Amino acid sequence: xxxxxxxxxxxxxxxxxxxxxxxxxLFVTASRSEQKGSETAxxxxxxxxxxxxxxxxxxxxxxxxYTPGVLVQKTTHGHGSPYIRGFxxxxxxxxxxxxxxxxxxLRSGPVQYWNTVDAFSINHLELxxxxxxxxxxSDAIGGTLNGFTKSSxxxxxxxxxxxxxxSAYYEYRSxxxxxxxxxxxxxxxxxxxxxxxxxxxxxxxxxxxDSAVGRMKGTSYPEQDLDFxxxxxxxxxxxITLAHQYVNQDDISRWHRSAGNPGWIHDEHETAAxxxxxxxxxxxxxxxxxxxxxxxxxxxxxxxRWGATLSYQTSADSEYQDRTGDPNAxxxxxxxxxxxxxxxxxxxxxxxxxxxxxxVYGLDYYRDEVDSSGYQVNAAGTxxxxxxxxxxxxxxxxxxxxxxxxxxxxxxxxxxxGTRYTHAEASLGRFIDSTGAPQTNxxxxxxxxxxSIRGLYRINTCWSLFAGISQSFRxxxxxxxxxxxxxxxxxxxxxxxxxxxEKYLTYEIxxxxxxxxxxxxxxxFYTDAKDMITSVASAENSTxxxxxxxxxxxxYGIELEGAWRFHPQWTLSGFAAxxxxxxxxxxxxxxxxxxxxxxxxQLPLTGSLALRWTDSSEKxxxxxxxxxxxxxxxxxxxxxDADKQRIPTHGTPGYIVASLHxxxxxxxxxxxTCGIENLMDEDYRNHGSGQNEPGLSGIIGARVSx
Numbered sequence: 001x002x003x004x005x006x007x008x009x010x011x012x013x014x015x016x017x018x019x020x021x022x023x024x025x026l027f028v029t030a031s032r033s034e035q036k037g038s039e040t041a042x043x044x045x046x047x048x049x050x051x052x053x054x055x056x057x058x059x060x061x062x063x064x065x066y067t068p069g070v071l072v073q074k075t076t077h078g079h080g081s082p083y084i085r086g087f088x089x090x091x092x093x094x095x096x097x098x099x100x101x102x103x104x105x106l107r108s109g110p111v112q113y114w115n116t117v118d119a120f121s122i123n124h125l126e127l128x129x130x131x132x133x134x135x136x137x138s139d140a141i142g143g144t145l146n147g148f149t150k151s152s153x154x155x156x157x158x159x160x161x162x163x164x165x166x167s168a169y170y171e172y173r174s175x176x177x178x179x180x181x182x183x184x185x186x187x188x189x190x191x192x193x194x195x196x197x198x199x200x201x202x203x204x205x206x207x208x209x210d211s212a213v214g215r216m217k218g219t220s221y222p223e224q225d226l227d228f229x230x231x232x233x234x235x236x237x238x239x240i241t242l243a244h245q246y247v248n249q250d251d252i253s254r255w256h257r258s259a260g261n262p263g264w265i266h267d268e269h270e271t272a273a274x275x276x277x278x279x280x281x282x283x284x285x286x287x288x289x290x291x292x293x294x295x296x297x298x299x300x301x302x303x304x305r306w307g308a309t310l311s312y313q314t315s316a317d318s319e320y321q322d323r324t325g326d327p328n329a330x331x332x333x334x335x336x337x338x339x340x341x342x343x344x345x346x347x348x349x350x351x352x353x354x355x356x357x358x359x360v361y362g363l364d365y366y367r368d369e370v371d372s373s374g375y376q377v378n379a380a381g382t383x384x385x386x387x388x389x390x391x392x393x394x395x396x397x398x399x400x401x402x403x404x405x406x407x408x409x410x411x412x413x414x415x416x417x418g419t420r421y422t423h424a425e426a427s428l429g430r431f432i433d434s435t436g437a438p439q440t441n442x443x444x445x446x447x448x449x450x451x452s453i454r455g456l457y458r459i460n461t462c463w464s465l466f467a468g469i470s471q472s473f474r475x476x477x478x479x480x481x482x483x484x485x486x487x488x489x490x491x492x493x494x495x496x497x498x499x500x501x502e503k504y505l506t507y508e509i510x511x512x513x514x515x516x517x518x519x520x521x522x523x524x525f526y527t528d529a530k531d532m533i534t535s536v537a538s539a540e541n542s543t544x545x546x547x548x549x550x551x552x553x554x555x556y557g558i559e560l561e562g563a564w565r566f567h568p569q570w571t572l573s574g575f576a577a578x579x580x581x582x583x584x585x586x587x588x589x590x591x592x593x594x595x596x597x598x599x600x601x602q603l604p605l606t607g608s609l610a611l612r613w614t615d616s617s618e619k620x621x622x623x624x625x626x627x628x629x630x631x632x633x634x635x636x637x638x639x640x641d642a643d644k645q646r647i648p649t650h651g652t653p654g655y656i657v658a659s660l661h662x663x664x665x666x667x668x669x670x671x672x673t674c675g676i677e678n679l680m681d682e683d684y685r686n687h688g689s690g691q692n693e694p695g696l697s698g699i700i701g702a703r704v705s706x
């Protein structure tokens with residue numbers, strides 16, 4: 001189905017469409033303090049491990065696929081870069097257990113880093129949209145996603161009781177070559193005293209296939225993951241946590257560039273075939289942190305809640321390109337690049353009562369130390385040239401101090417206002433600047449002050465309104481300053497040390513409704529962007545791109561989600577969302593400014609509708625879902641031509657995809673899940689992706705627990 005009428009799509013989601021469950025979970029990310037989801041002055045989404053497993057979400061980015069306002073773009077099967085309210089990659093902030101994963105080497109545009117968090121290790125996800133940078137600093141523009149990992153919940157156990165438990169999970173996916181996923185978890189501890197958790201995941205993803213392209217050779221990859229956590233109760237109200245996480249992924253192919261991509265034809269929509277002999281990534285990441293956190297229950301305690309975290313992260317990203325077969329590759333078609341990074345972090349967050357409200361305040365500091373290497377050479381190995389992906393032997397420091405006050409003058413009203421100061425500093429080692437000249441020992445720094453004010457009004461026990469204005473920003477990182485990468489369909493993109501910080505201002509208004517049988521969240525937003533760092537051609541018709549603050553933009557949209565339990569055993573849920581945005585930027589450096597260009601990879605009119613039946617014993621459930629998107633043709637001819645392996649002619653065709661999932665709790669120690677996805681074997685892709693989504697797929701999972 002190449003076109004979907006917006007009217008049909010609105011009819012699909014016109015039934016009362018509501019959120020994923022009726023729970024009112026506690027959110028931490030939105031305010032750095034525990035708050036019920038219904039009491040936050042932000043648009044939020046809460047996704048728990050049951051939702052991820054029951055809907056067979058393969059990766060962390062895919063877990064966001066049914067979240068309004070989010071477009072899950074996948075350059076390839078092993079990547080995933082959600083576009084949240086029009087922004088992606090380093091313009092969204094990813095946290096794990098509150099620790100910042102964004103670092104100074106993140107490339108622009110859709111990137112692979114969000115897929116380096118093991119979805120099996122997640123207890124729940126908290127997404128705060130357009131939250132701004134007050135609480136978390138640079139990059140928190142489209143959204144802030146905090147992934148909370150699993151742990152041994154020793155405080156919920158019987159006091160002084162020794163416990164031991166665990167589970168083993170296996171999942172098989174039938175599509176293409178087939179995929180095998182396994183997970184082993186174990187925990188032990190003493191109730192109220194301490195707990196230890198260990199999780200191991202092993203995944204072997206096979207090549208996927210669909211009805212139009214067939215088998216997409218090279219989309220397979222292996223992955224190994226480990227997560228460990230130990231918690232110790234220092235006092236009844238405070239805990240020390242030591243955690244370690246590790247992810248390793250090998251041979252992830254950017255399939256759209258490779259000769260294994262034959263191209264895709266869907267009615268009048270067509271993508272180009274790949275021509276490169278090889279383009280693969282190896283991705284390895286680890287996070288270790290030590291945290292002391294607690295509460296002071298005394299009524300007049302000067303500090304009522306605190307958390308202090310020391311963190312250490314490593315990442316190793318390696319890319320290999322063999323552009324043999326590409327007529328535009330030049331005399332050095334083979335390229336290898338490596339980035340090895342270490343990140344040291346400190347985060348302190350405090351909460352104190354103050355009058356008819358409370359203060360949340362603190363500071364954070366992250367330091368990146370980066371080594372990079374790379375080269376370009378011809379097939380014979382006789383035309384060698386060093387080619388660094390970012391400046392070698394560099395460091396990047398990011399310091400911030402913040403304060404936010406929540407004021408409750410009366411029961412119905414809540415006003416939240418905050419501000420943050422940030423200082424970013426880059427010390428650059430060896431690199432080649434945008435003019436081709438070698439440089440060493442260059443440094444620069446940036447300062448930023450942002451603010452936010454938001455309000456929540458409780459109309460009655462069921463309805464509330466929220467609204468706000470939030471500033472956000474993104475300081476230039478090492479890739480902006482010194483990046484030397486191959487982007488899009490094969491163009492060279494060079495950094496520049498002349499760039500400055502990006503600045504954003506978001507306006508939002510929304511409403512929530514909640515009863516025992518219904519829930520609803522609706523919001524409208526508008527974001528204005530100034531001095532966005534972007535790559536533009538160095539000259540008219542040039543294939544070399546340089547980095548500059550040449551773009552201003554705006555994006556606005558509407559989001560609606562909810563659920564209706566119209567019978568004790570039946571629930572209807574779903575969402576609808578749409579966005580539009582424009583950029584003002586030149587097509588080439590110092591060229592005329594075009595103020596009517598659509599933003600890259602906008603979310604088309606998108607909706608989902610799910611009907612779930614649960615047996616009265618709650619041991620068996622079955623759910624059918626429709627997911628639909630309209631044709632996305634708001635694409636400039638220039639962008640389509642520059643990225644023609646990912647963006648089809650005349651835009652990305654719309655689709656309606658059906659799926660069916662079910663689960664059976666056989667007994668207290670054994671449960672089964674299964675699913676049939678893409679029931680009609682539709683050939684489709686998410687807008688901007690480099691591959692089609694899998695065709696008809698059967699999925700079965702089994703879990704044994706003890």
